[in-house]
Amino acid sequence: MKTMITLHELTIKKTHELLTKKEISAFELTKEFLEYIQNRDKEIGAYLSIRHDEALEEANEVDRKIASGQKIEYLAGIPMAIKDNILIKDWPATAGSKILKNYRAAYDATVIERLKKSGAIFIGKTNLDEFAMGSSTENSAYQLTKNPLDLERVPGGSSGGSAAAVASHQAVCALGSETGGSVRQPAAFCGLVGLKPTYGAVSRFGLMAMASSLDQIAPLAKNTEDVALLFEKIIGEDKHDATSLPYHFNFEEVEKITDLKNFKIGIIKQCLEEGLDEDLKNAIATSIKILESLGAKVEEVSIPHIGASLACYYILMPAEVSANLARYDGLRYAFNELGGTLNDLYFKNRGRNFGKEVRRRIVLGTFVLSSGYYDAYYLKAKKVQQLIKNEFDAALQKFQLLLTPTAPTSAFKFGEKTKDPLTMYLSDIFTVPANISGLPAISLPIWGKNKLPYGLQLMAPALQEKNLFAAGLLFEKVTSRPKK
Amino acid sequence: MEKHNKVITEKTVEHLLELSRMEIKEKEKEQLTAELNGILNYVRELEKIPTDEINLDTAQKPGKNLRQDKPEEEKSNEWERLIDAFSNRKEQWLKIPPIFDKNP
Numbered sequence: 130m131k132t133m134i135t136l137h138e139l140t141i142k143k144t145h146e147l148l149t150k151k152e153i154s155a156f157e158l159t160k161e162f163l164e165y166i167q168n169r170d171k172e173i174g175a176y177l178s179i180r181h182d183e184a185l186e187e188a189n190e191v192d193r194k195i196a197s198g199q200k201i202e203y204l205a206g207i208p209m210a211i212k213d214n215i216l217i218k219d220w221p222a223t224a225g226s227k228i229l230k231n232y233r234a235a236y237d238a239t240v241i242e243r244l245k246k247s248g249a250i251f252i253g254k255t256n257l258d259e260f261a262m263g264s265s266t267e268n269s270a271y272q273l274t275k276n277p278l279d280l281e282r283v284p285g286g287s288s289g290g291s292a293a294a295v296a297s298h299q300a301v302c303a304l305g306s307e308t309g310g311s312v313r314q315p316a317a318f319c320g321l322v323g324l325k326p327t328y329g330a331v332s333r334f335g336l337m338a339m340a341s342s343l344d345q346i347a348p349l350a351k352n353t354e355d356v357a358l359l360f361e362k363i364i365g366e367d368k369h370d371a372t373s374l375p376y377h378f379n380f381e382e383v384e385k386i387t388d389l390k391n392f393k394i395g396i397i398k399q400c401l402e403e404g405l406d407e408d409l410k411n412a413i414a415t416s417i418k419i420l421e422s423l424g425a426k427v428e429e430v431s432i433p434h435i436g437a438s439l440a441c442y443y444i445l446m447p448a449e450v451s452a453n454l455a456r457y458d459g460l461r462y463a464f465n466e467l468g469g470t471l472n473d474l475y476f477k478n479r480g481r482n483f484g485k486e487v488r489r490r491i492v493l494g495t496f497v498l499s500s501g502y503y504d505a506y507y508l509k510a511k512k513v514q515q516l517i518k519n520e521f522d523a524a525l526q527k528f529q530l531l532l533t534p535t536a537p538t539s540a541f542k543f544g545e546k547t548k549d550p551l552t553m554y555l556s557d558i559f560t561v562p563a564n565i566s567g568l569p570a571i572s573l574p575i576w577g578k579n580k581l582p583y584g585l586q587l588m589a590p591a592l593q594e595k596n597l598f599a600a601g602l603l604f605e606k607v608t609s610r611p612k613k
Numbered sequence: 614m615e616k617h618n619k620v621i622t623e624k625t626v627e628h629l630l631e632l633s634r635m636e637i638k639e640k641e642k643e644q645l646t647a648e649l650n651g652i653l654n655y656v657r658e659l660e661k662i663p664t665d666e667i668n669l670d671t672a673q674k675p676g677k678n679l680r681q682d683k684p685e686e687e688k689s690n691e692w693e694r695l696i697d698a699f700s701n702r703k704e705q706w707l708k709i710p711p712i713f714d715k716n717p
Contacts, residue, residue, distance in 0.1 A: 235694035371679055440656040451633060458634075460707060465700035471712045472634075480636035488637065492629045493649060496621065499632075506656070512664035515672045550648050551655055 137298040141355045148206045155188035155206035162208045166299045174274045175294035176253040187250045205248030210300035213254040216335040225259040225269040228482035231463040238335020240363045255290030259484045261339050264556040268486045282540040285315030292319040302350035310560025312347035313572035317584025318540035320574040322356045323349045327591045328567035329374040332367035340449035343564045353601030386599040388424040395430030395528035408577035416585045432520045438562040444510035451494025518566045525590045533559045535572040535584025571597040620653040
């Protein structure tokens, strides 16, 4: 190796520079990551599987390109982590569930196909709450993942493995998935940037469905630039996903924005009325001042029914979960409890191999969709969802960005919220509105006096991720992480 | 878990478990029922929100990019890989245990 590379300093562009200047080869870099993971992940538990040989082969491919003088993309040779509910062909994809213990993906997810074309290195698959249901990654059937900033605390969830991998420098960046905050909340807990794209911006083909009308694959990284570079390569229409949208986005245009003078930011007042911790409130107030100093005009705005978002979500999401998870029958995805009739087999496989949270949501979804209750629950929730969407649309006529905290607290301790499901659900109170209204939202790391970071959430009009990136880039330049 | 109004009983939960094809331990049913009642009591706050003016038929746009209903040329052996994942197979078919109990 020609130079010593410090893994924690690597961003996408820095790595790209090292590779193109031939200061390190993609092979050497990948090998260094793999060696580091071997020890570091014993402590963190971010990965469910490591693609050792495959990652090195992918790296060799990039080195061949560089050697032959071909131009490589920014993502070429970048070691990244992929949440284990996203399919990589011929590789295990457990979704954190026992029911998929022996399953191997038959095809690549569209995002994987796109990133492969860019030359990205998939170093491993990361831990998650079973089928992405949870806010702490404690619902994984396989292992706990620790928050690299404080090993007694959760990394958030459900993309806790992806967030912990990046925060512990075991990957440069990662993909997670979002249904109600599963990338933004772990980003906030681990001091990272996480983006929930506009619904339809990224193809869901090859993402195991949880709630199809809300799910989006979502990037996570150490800074806004990396998130944007990853986003740029995974977006756009896909014939395999009828809800995917044509999307043209050029990061260079965002980089040209030098201040926020054309931005009006609405502070959603309902979200700051909640009983928030003083330290978080102060951190938010400081962030608002920074945004103002960058030229943004800041005003309060009301989304009158935003408080009903979480209740709405806990009807719509389980309803879709109960339908989407019906496919796991213990027959078609390589798990088989033998004996008895077909019916016996369904009951045994599903009852024993789904964890408590998954079963709870399947039963809840079955209930809200059942005859006699459908109108009172599901239809009512659909209407309230539309009402909330309308309120956001009205606000976004006037504002280019809306601001809230990402989560009501910083990372909590293991076991703190596992006794009562509702307490855990409340971790997503500020993130869920973007999912049920289909809007893009980003979480940026902020700090108060306490050791652990919080998340500052910005939301934008549909397909206007550029607003989020512009604000994120400028915000990061004038804030800095506290020294350890 | 705090006490809640009972929206659903353990009997309903048993029926829902039957509908969703899941067998759970007897002692887990009581806890599940309590948790579901907690969640249902929480989501019932939506009842108070007036939504008479919301018309979902006009508010929701139909999908624009639905594909043509034409069969596509098979390019890869993807279907074979999907079948490979079956726990038990006979040629290209999924092999399943008897549907009916032989000794009911």
